[in-house]
Amino acid sequence: MEKIVLTSLAILGFVPALVQQVSAQANPLPSWNEGAAKKSIVEFVAKVTKKGGRDFVPPMERIAVFDNDGTLWAEQPFYFQGLFVFDRVRALAPQHPEWKDKQPFKAAIENDMKALGAAGLHGLLELVMATHAGMTTEEFERTVKDWLATAGHAKFKLPYTDLVYQPMLELLAYLRANDFKTYIASGGGIEFVRTFSEKVYGIPPEQVIGSSIVTKFEVRDGRPVLVREPKLDFIDDGECKPVGINKFIGRRPIAAFGNSDGDFQMLE
Amino acid sequence: MEKIVLTSLAILGFVPALVQQVSAQANPLPSWNEGAAKKSIVEFVAKVTKKGGRDFVPPMERIAVFDNDGTLWAEQPFYFQGLFVFDRVRALAPQHPEWKDKQPFKAAIENDMKALGAAGLHGLLELVMATHAGMTTEEFERTVKDWLATAGHAKFKLPYTDLVYQPMLELLAYLRANDFKTYIASGGGIEFVRTFSEKVYGIPPEQVIGSSIVTKFEVRDGRPVLVREPKLDFIDDGECKPVGINKFIGRRPIAAFGNSDGDFQMLE
Numbered sequence: 001m002e003k004i005v006l007t008s009l010a011i012l013g014f015v016p017a018l019v020q021q022v023s024a025q026a027n028p029l030p031s032w033n034e035g036a037a038k039k040s041i042v043e044f045v046a047k048v049t050k051k052g053g054r055d056f057v058p059p060m061e062r063i064a065v066f067d068n069d070g071t072l073w074a075e076q077p078f079y080f081q082g083l084f085v086f087d088r089v090r091a092l093a094p095q096h097p098e099w100k101d102k103q104p105f106k107a108a109i110e111n112d113m114k115a116l117g118a119a120g121l122h123g124l125l126e127l128v129m130a131t132h133a134g135m136t137t138e139e140f141e142r143t144v145k146d147w148l149a150t151a152g153h154a155k156f157k158l159p160y161t162d163l164v165y166q167p168m169l170e171l172l173a174y175l176r177a178n179d180f181k182t183y184i185a186s187g188g189g190i191e192f193v194r195t196f197s198e199k200v201y202g203i204p205p206e207q208v209i210g211s212s213i214v215t216k217f218e219v220r221d222g223r224p225v226l227v228r229e230p231k232l233d234f235i236d237d238g239e240c241k242p243v244g245i246n247k248f249i250g251r252r253p254i255a256a257f258g259n260s261d262g263d264f265q266m267l268e
Numbered sequence: 269m270e271k272i273v274l275t276s277l278a279i280l281g282f283v284p285a286l287v288q289q290v291s292a293q294a295n296p297l298p299s300w301n302e303g304a305a306k307k308s309i310v311e312f313v314a315k316v317t318k319k320g321g322r323d324f325v326p327p328m329e330r331i332a333v334f335d336n337d338g339t340l341w342a343e344q345p346f347y348f349q350g351l352f353v354f355d356r357v358r359a360l361a362p363q364h365p366e367w368k369d370k371q372p373f374k375a376a377i378e379n380d381m382k383a384l385g386a387a388g389l390h391g392l393l394e395l396v397m398a399t400h401a402g403m404t405t406e407e408f409e410r411t412v413k414d415w416l417a418t419a420g421h422a423k424f425k426l427p428y429t430d431l432v433y434q435p436m437l438e439l440l441a442y443l444r445a446n447d448f449k450t451y452i453a454s455g456g457g458i459e460f461v462r463t464f465s466e467k468v469y470g471i472p473p474e475q476v477i478g479s480s481i482v483t484k485f486e487v488r489d490g491r492p493v494l495v496r497e498p499k500l501d502f503i504d505d506g507e508c509k510p511v512g513i514n515k516f517i518g519r520r521p522i523a524a525f526g527n528s529d530g531d532f533q534m535l536e
Binding site: 060063137181190191194198204205206208212215216217219224226233239240242243246247248249250251265268 | 328331405449458459462466472473474476480483484485487492494501507508510511514515516517518519533536
């Protein structure tokens with residue numbers, strides 16, 4: 001069931017006219033309970049799209065920003081990008097025999113969540129750099145796409161990109177049908193989220209904001225490429241979410257949706 | 269004459285349907301000479317928009333990137349943002365009596381271009397930080413807008429935002445009428461260019477990439493604001509232009525237009 005929804009959504013992302021037809025129907029958010037949340041969203045959209053109304057907002061200023069982990073897709077048992085990191089460490093381990101006796105790599109190889117927890121943010125960052133840097137942006141994109149196409153959630157036995165929230169997909173389509181531009185502002189990696197955002201959410205790469213590492217222009221075999229370096233560029237979380245939104249969008253969104261402490265400043 | 273063109277363009281920016289009608293006419297680039305440049309642009313657009321053709325590009329991937337200084341607007345006698353810096357130093361000088369004996373401020377106050385040249389990039393950066401940091405993003409935006417509304421080019425006696433190239437305005441409109449998303453990738457300040465890009469070029473702030481300084485989230489008088497700090501974040505020039513394009517757009521543009529050495533890597 002979830003799969004059917006997702007597939008049709010992926011098509012909708014490429015056929016805006018169809019989204020509009022579907023969403024302009026009588027009940028734009030069918031999966032939502034008839035409660036205060038739905039009511040306030042529908043009233044808000046009616047208000048800002050009412051021509052001549054006191055709260056009218058021109059289409060070009062209708063920007064809505066969404067957190068990703070825990071808002072658009074699930075985040076249990078762990079951030080999916082974290083699970084990607086651990087899978088990559090295991091895939092790369094044969095080329096790094098030294099990892100099997102070295103923390104935090106040993107913990108990732110053995111799926112030892114307790115030892116990984118003990119390694120803390122610093123340890124996690126070491127794993128991120130070992131798996132996210134040293135290749136071109138195109139090579140990284142291919143690696144993530146391959147992983148998303150083959151890896152599955154341990155409990156639900158489904159691809160991670162199927163574990164998205166149907167009510168939120170409806171909300172994205174509803175807002176776009178009302179001329180909103182929908183953005184993701186994620187604490188996750190910008191290039192990681194961009195590999196699936198268009199297909200899964202109908203959000204093109206240029207409307208994804210996220211954490212990033214430094215990239216460097218190089219010419220390899222006569223071809224210009226960008227190489228990912230093991231150095232943090234920007235962490236898009238907490239007080240930095242409004243910074244990232246200002247940097248990428250340059251004006252205040254009129255709507256924001258998030259689920260965690262890291263979204264508090266953005267919601268302000 | 270230039271003013272009429274600009275004014276109508278500013279309106280076009282907000283009425284995309286009108287742009288389409290205007291530009292779908294027989295001659296889409298009326299100010300262009302009937303030469304090789306125009307021919308190659310028109311052929312390129314015909315090719316990528318031809319459904320079923322070998323070179324067809326879906327609308328969501330039609331991204332065109334433009335340099336600003338010297339490409340969309342003029343850059344003589346000096347980058348206009350540089351002239352803004354010198355004007356701001358003069359405007360702020362009464363609050364900084366120490367500047368009148370201190371380089372490079374003294375040179376800016378006295379409009380001594382030779383001494384400014386001798387101060388080099390380091391000196392210019394010192395002036396940029398003194399005039400671009402220490403205020404909120406909203407205060408900075410207001411200052412730039414006030415300056416653009418009142419300052420005039422020494423030779424042409426026109427506002428700087430009138431010194432834009434008519435053929436390039438036509439090219440922007442022509443590409444947008446063919447479902448291109450038009451971006452600016454400028455070596456200039458991102459928040460500087462964003463203050464006028466929508467009105468002058470029809471390019472909204474979220475489609476402007478540029479150099480930036482660090483901003484910090486703060487709550488002032490109970491209101492969340494972003495404060496501009498005297499610290500470089502990103503220089504969007506040379507080898508960093510493709511880096512900026514990848515960061516902000518996340519895919520390769522299919523067209524790029526620039527006029528200087530600093531655009532070479534972007535054009536590659």
